[in-house]
Amino acid sequence: MSNFKIREIKPEDNEQVAKVVRSVLVEMGVPKVGTAYEDKALDDMYGTYQHPRMNYFVLESEGKIIGGAGIAPLAGLEEKVCELQKMYFLPEARGKGLGAQMMDTCLKYAASQAFEKCYIETLPYMENARKLYGKSGFKSLEAPMGNTGHFNCTMWMIRDV
Incomplete structure (x- = not known):
């Protein structure tokens, strides 16, 4: 695969994006409860990110979505802190x-x-x-921030924008 392109999500990407996220979570052995796997947002990622200060980007290759990531205000700390959300890539997108x-x-x-x-x-x-995340300047935190509802995520990181 080649011709990689990062672009904003479109409504017609919803099904492919949900499949990418869920397949990576299953591949990694992530619990289906208390993680992104059960988020209702997964089935309408386009609609989920159509709000102020939110955006979701997809990685596309030859018409196929092979990854994505989003930015949204962190619940509970919306004014100054955003959250990098649902950043997942299929195996063919990794290491490049x-x-x-x-x-x-x-x-x-x-x-x-x-x-x-x-x-x-x-x-x-x-x-x-x-x-x-470490190479991108994120540092580990001792405890979670905000209110994401992802109680099974046990590592938290932050960096300056």
């Missing part, structure tokens, strides 16, 4: 620097929306994701 490009796209959007910090929740066994 596309995660770093997606991260850059999301953080530029966050800056354009006057967020000061970006927060993310993850899991201990998502090692490659955590490496990317």
Whole structure:
């Protein structure tokens, strides 16, 4: 696959995006309860992100969605802190620097929306994701922030936008 493109989500992307996220979560052995797997938003990602200071970006290759990530205000700390949400890539998108490009796209959007910090929740066994977050300037936190409802996510990170 080649011709990778990062763009804003469109309504017709909803089904593919939900499949990408759920398939990566299953691949990683993520619990289906208390994680993004059960989020109702997954079935209408376009509609979910059609609100102020929110955007979801997809990674497309040859007409197929192979990854995505979003930015939204962090529930409970909406004014100054955003959350990097639902950043997942199919195996064919990994190891090509596309995660770093997606991260850059999301953080530029966050800056354009006057967020000061970006927060993310993850899991201990998502090692490659955590490496990317670390390279992108995220630092570990001792406890969660905001109110995401993802009680099974046990690692939290933050960085300046």
